[in-house]
Amino acid sequence: MGAWAASRAVLAAPEPVRTESKVMHRVSIALAAPHSLQHLPLTLADRLGYFGQSGVAVEWLPHESGAKALANALQGQAHVVAGAFEHLFGLHQKGLSYQAFVQMGRTPQLSLGVATRLDVRSVMALKGARVGVSSLQSSTHFMACHWLMQNGLLPEDVVFVEVGSSAGAVDALRAGAIDALCNPDPIMYGLEQRNEIRIIGEARTLVASRKLMGGPVPGASLWARSDFLQKQPELTQALSDAVVHALKWLQTAGLTDILKTVPPSHWEGDRAIYLGAFEKLRESYGLDGLFASDAVANAWQAYKRLPNRSGGNRPVLASTYTNSFAAKSKTRF
Structure with a gap:
C-alpha cells in the first residue's frame, strides 16, 4: 500500500x-x-x-x-x-x-552551517556542495531550499544528502560525507561551539526567521x-x-x-x-x-x-x- x-x-x-x-x-x-x-x-x-x-x-x-x-x-x-x-x-x-x-x-528553530574545513563564507558559495538534511521533504530540506533561493541559487544547484537528525548527522559532517548541514539544536549549536561548522543561515530567533520567511x-x-x-x-x-x-x-x-x-x-x-x-x-x-x-x-x-x-x-x-x-x-x- x-x-x-x-x-x-x-x-x-x-x-x-x-x-x-x-x-x-x-x-x-x-x-x-x-x-x-x-x-x-x-x-x-x-x-x-x-x-x-x-x-x-x-x-x-x-x-x-x-x-x-x-x-x-x-x-x-x-x-x-x-x-x-x-x-x-x-x-x-x-x-x-x-x-x-x-x-x-x-x-523553524533550524540553522544552516558549512564545515569550517572549507573556505565557504556565504550561502551563494554552496553551489555544487553536498548539503546534509534530516531527509528529503522534511523541514530541514524545506529550510535549506529557502536559504538557497534567497541567495540566488536553486535547490538543484546542490546535492542533498539524507543524514538524519542525531549522531549520524554529526558523523557525516566529521567524516567529510557532507559539506554543509541543516539541522535543529543542540546539534547545530554544539558543532558551532566546537568550531566544526560556520553558521551561514539562521532561523532560530524571531527576527532572523521573519527576515527569511517574510513575516512570522x-x-x-x-x-x-x-x-x-x-x-x-x-x-x-x-x-x-x-x-x-x-x-x-x-x-x-x-x-x-x-x-x-x-x-x-x-x-x-x-x-x-x-x-x-x-x-x-x-x-x-x-x-x-x-x-x-x-x-x-x-x-x-x-x-x-x-x-x-x-x-x-x-x-x-x-x-x-x-x-x-x-x-x-x-x-x-
Missing part, C-alpha cells in the same frame, strides 16, 4: 484506561529528533508529569526526520504528529484533512487528522493542556530548572552546550499554544515559493489549524 493510500487507513481509536484516580487516554505521537530543542515543550510536559495530570499516557514513536514521522501517521501507526507546521500544506493539497491544534514553536510563521506543532480531533475531543484537549502548561512553565524557568528537568541523554554530552542552545531559542517558543492567522498565511506564501509546491488543491488556510483546544488550555494555566 502506498504512503498516501495508507493515509486512508484508520488507526484504532485510543482506548481509555481507568486507573485508581482517573481515566487515562492512550495516544501515540510520532516525532522527529525527539531529543532536539524543537520538542522541549513535549519533554517538559512529560518530565513534569503534565501529560499524566491531564489524563494522557503517551507512546512516543521517534524518527530521524519529520517526513518519516509523517509517513508513520499516514500508514496508520500514529494518532498524532509532532512536527513542522508546513507539512499541513502538502497534506491539504493532496486532499488529506489534518489540523494543527497546539503550537510549540514560533520559528508557526513552528513545531501537534497535529492530527481532523476526524480524530472531532472523535477524540477529550484526549486532544488533554494533550493541549499538557503542552500549554509546559509552555507557561518555560516562561519563568531558570537554567537550573531546565537542567533538573531535562534528562542528560538530551544534552548531547555537554550540558553547557545544551543550555547555550536553549538560551538562543528561548524567545522562539510558543507563549500559549495559539496560532496566528497572519503567521499561517506567511508560512503558506513561503511554502508556495518552494519548487513544485504550487500545484494541487489550494489549502483553505483556516482549515489547517484550530485554536479551540489551546484557547481553553490558555484559560487553565
Whole structure:
C-alpha cells in the first residue's frame, strides 16, 4: 500500500484506561529528533508529569526526520504528529484533512552551517556542495531550499544528502560525507561551539526567521487528522493542556530548572552546550499554544515559493489549524 493510500487507513481509536484516580487516554505521537530543542515543550510536559495530570499516557514513536514521522501517521501507526507546521500544506493539497491544534514553536528553530574545513563564507558559495538534511521533504530540506533561493541559487544547484537528525548527522559532517548541514539544536549549536561548522543561515530567533520567511510563521506543532480531533475531543484537549502548561512553565524557568528537568541523554554530552542552545531559542517558543492567522498565511506564501509546491488543491488556510483546544488550555494555566 502506498504512503498516501495508507493515509486512508484508520488507526484504532485510543482506548481509555481507568486507573485508581482517573481515566487515562492512550495516544501515540510520532516525532522527529525527539531529543532536539524543537520538542522541549513535549519533554517538559512529560518530565513534569503534565501529560499524566491531564489524563494522557503517551507512546512516543521517534524518527530521524519529520517526513518519516509523517509517513508513520499516514500508514496508520500514529494518532498524532509532532512536527513542522508546513507539512499541513502538502497534506491539504493532496486532499488529506489534518489540523494543527497546539503550537510549540514560533520559528523553524533550524540553522544552516558549512564545515569550517572549507573556505565557504556565504550561502551563494554552496553551489555544487553536498548539503546534509534530516531527509528529503522534511523541514530541514524545506529550510535549506529557502536559504538557497534567497541567495540566488536553486535547490538543484546542490546535492542533498539524507543524514538524519542525531549522531549520524554529526558523523557525516566529521567524516567529510557532507559539506554543509541543516539541522535543529543542540546539534547545530554544539558543532558551532566546537568550531566544526560556520553558521551561514539562521532561523532560530524571531527576527532572523521573519527576515527569511517574510513575516512570522508557526513552528513545531501537534497535529492530527481532523476526524480524530472531532472523535477524540477529550484526549486532544488533554494533550493541549499538557503542552500549554509546559509552555507557561518555560516562561519563568531558570537554567537550573531546565537542567533538573531535562534528562542528560538530551544534552548531547555537554550540558553547557545544551543550555547555550536553549538560551538562543528561548524567545522562539510558543507563549500559549495559539496560532496566528497572519503567521499561517506567511508560512503558506513561503511554502508556495518552494519548487513544485504550487500545484494541487489550494489549502483553505483556516482549515489547517484550530485554536479551540489551546484557547481553553490558555484559560487553565
